[in-house]
Amino acid sequence: MSDFLTQHADTLITLVKIALLLFIVLTVNAYLTWFERKVVAHIQSRWGPHRVGPHGLLQPLADGAKFLLKEDPTPAGVDKLTYYLAPLMALALALTSIAIIPFGPDPIRIFGRDVYLGIADLNIGILALFAITALSVYGVALAGWSSNSKYPLLGGLRSSAQMVSYELALTMSVVGVLLLSGSFSLRDIVNAQASPRLGFLGWNIFPQILGFLCFFIAAVAETNRVPFDLPEAESELVAGFHTEYASFKFAMFFIAEYTSMITVSCLCSIMFFGGWLSPFPASWTFTHYLPSFILIPFGLWVIWDGIRYETVFGRIVLPGIGTVMAVVGVILIALPSVNEFIQGPFWFLSKIFVFLFVYVWMRGTLPRFRYDQLMAFGWKLLLPVSLANAVITATAIAFLAKGNG
């Protein structure tokens, strides 16, 4: 038995990591829907979900149960194979892309083995991600076509045109970053931004602000989110490409969309905002206690809020969550080695959270593009600007290299 374990340790570790990542991503997905509904509600002066559990915290569970238990009718005249394949493809590709993201700097040692924080550490990381993005058009396009219905077909056509158009700008906008770091590997791209003295001034965002804007806009369009959610514009197309999907097949599209939001947020922070690097100079060691300084007061506030909550359930659960947060904060102060390890993931997750908030913020505030505006914007503005950014960056690098050499 132990022989088997040592022989196949790497395979087993990878399997455990896949299971863990899948669990985390799906949970984050579920609570992202809660977060989105809450934030959009507050933007629109509403309360958002607040009936199921304290502050509506059990709403994602209720939604999940609803998706699983609902009747799942298949409309007449659909193209069976593609109709079932489309949501599977969308979900599988979205989850695959998460596997390429590295979540922390160095491998951690568990039971005497180096374990990378991430599943696949590819040296063509960013290209592999673009390859997956290129394929993910099919999920939406085929769903629209196979449904045998007018509105989904229009949604599918719109989406394939939109995604092909914005993919160009998406790819061109990262050329600057690739030139600066000289590698396709996501890990190398982050490490190239590290500067122990300058902190956040070494990040790619400063030389590549144009590239970042192009990348983020194109990425939002690729994930079919507001203001680029024309494939599912509900005021024109009912629900667009997923009109004819119900129950768990609809949930698969939903999860795919939210997973790609997470992937885009990861990519933005890796390529332009230093990934897991701290924004402060390395000599400022006191900033290492920042996670604790956030966790302890927030935990105490949750306890205080919880003991005054209307329902008994809330009065038990909320202080419990608050206590866990505060205790974790105290543990981080007490154990410097754990605190050291948590720094990378802490900054990475914070940056991801900010981008997810921006996504939701845009959804709450921006109106949808008209279709011709969308195409004109993508081809006549975004693509030329990202091309210009690539040319300018290349020229600057060539001149600087000449000056140094």
Next chain:
Amino acid sequence: MTAPVLIFFVLAALAILGAISLIVQRHPIHSALSLIVVMVALAGLYLLMGAEFVAAVQIIVYGGAIMVLFVFVIMLLNAGVEERTRLSKLATIGGIPLALAFTMVIAAAIARSADTVQAATQTAAVAPTKAVANLLFQDFVYPFELTSFLILVAILGAIVLAQREKERERA
């Protein structure tokens, strides 16, 4: 059988099955999907040979851009199920024996060659991305740029032809 050889045979089988399915399927969309399977299986084979860059580009360009265009056009034209005709006389008399002969020649050539399947499953890095870039942008930069121009001219030509059609319709 080592893992790379096993993966090679799985990918090769996928590619061949996809290609057969491409011909056998009666609906254009299903044929297009089969072609995507072939493209992705080929990308997997490139990856197995250590040509990561070519593999990624294979999926991005062929699996993504070109096949999306195919699917888009099929969806836009709302092409229906193709009608089956019987094979033409020429195909029956000339085509099938020729295809068989061709397969046998290839099989014989493979059987005779000194290095067997191993050649296709070498995991050594055949072309790392940097080497490809050096070839394209230093050693063969003029042919590369000329090809780019050719493609650009072809794109412009396509647009001009499409516009002419539209103007004729208007007139």
